[in-house]
Amino acid sequence: MVFELLERIPVFVLVVFRLAGMMLFAPLFGSTRIPRRVRVLLILVLALGISGTIEHSVELPGTTWALAAGIGGEMMFGLAMGTIISLVFIAAQWAGEIIGQQMGLNLSEVFDPQFGAHGSLMGDMYFMITLVVFLSIGGHRQMLTAVRASFDVLPLLSVGVGKPVLDLLTGLLLSSTQLAIQLAAPMLVTMLIVDLALGLIGKTLPQFNVMMAGLTLRSAVGMVVVICGLVLTSSVMTRAIGDAMQTVRDGWVTPQLAAR
Numbered sequence: 001m002v003f004e005l006l007e008r009i010p011v012f013v014l015v016v017f018r019l020a021g022m023m024l025f026a027p028l029f030g031s032t033r034i035p036r037r038v039r040v041l042l043i044l045v046l047a048l049g050i051s052g053t054i055e056h057s058v059e060l061p062g063t064t065w066a067l068a069a070g071i072g073g074e075m076m077f078g079l080a081m082g083t084i085i086s087l088v089f090i091a092a093q094w095a096g097e098i099i100g101q102q103m104g105l106n107l108s109e110v111f112d113p114q115f116g117a118h119g120s121l122m123g124d125m126y127f128m129i130t131l132v133v134f135l136s137i138g139g140h141r142q143m144l145t146a147v148r149a150s151f152d153v154l155p156l157l158s159v160g161v162g163k164p165v166l167d168l169l170t171g172l173l174l175s176s177t178q179l180a181i182q183l184a185a186p187m188l189v190t191m192l193i194v195d196l197a198l199g200l201i202g203k204t205l206p207q208f209n210v211m212m213a214g215l216t217l218r219s220a221v222g223m224v225v226v227i228c229g230l231v232l233t234s235s236v237m238t239r240a241i242g243d244a245m246q247t248v249r250d251g252w253v254t255p256q257l258a259a260r
Helices: 002-025 036-051 064-103 121-136 139-153 163-204 210-228 230-253
Strands: 110-112 117-119
Touching: 002 036, 002 064, 002 139, 036 139, 064 121, 064 139, 064 163, 064 210, 064 230, 121 139, 121 230, 139 230, 163 210, 163 230, 210 230
Parallel strands: none
Antiparallel strands: 110 117
């Protein structure tokens, strides 16, 4: 009995490293709003449950450098999985920043503990909308299921970070930029029309204070556009989160694709 427990310790430790890498960037689980002790306890509990379901034992490398490379590979693999999902949230944050800037609301910046920097109110709102969509479609459960399935497809100490993984992350970063522009496009087009209208009014009525009226008009029109676009934003974020989860499943959970 004691010998079997000693054999399971390396499995448990390696599972902890893979989960810890994912928890650093994964949405919800990696939030700094959650106390650090709670996150560590969650990692240990999940690792204990997952390591008990892994049937095969792990043969540790004979050298220290090989062991360090294996542990680093596990952490980088977890980081990659967490980053894929978090890029959708980052895109929503970017879109909120752009929208807040167009509405003139970026003067009211607040400290965002999620990213450890200052963020706008609109950026925080779009981030919260994305988080609600993520929870409503069961993204947190799907993410944990995908992590558990990755241990069957890519066993411990068999993963690494190569060119395919870097290409995948680069492509997803480009996709998140396109997603941010897609979310902010209605506001950008609307504010362009508002600026053109204010410019025409300023040429027609030089005595009219376009600057003061423009601030109020941009905020009012921007709020109307944001409220009318909430349904469209939710559907776009639902599709984006679904695509990100599908990327995780296709990349590291499906045996045929993971073997490439």
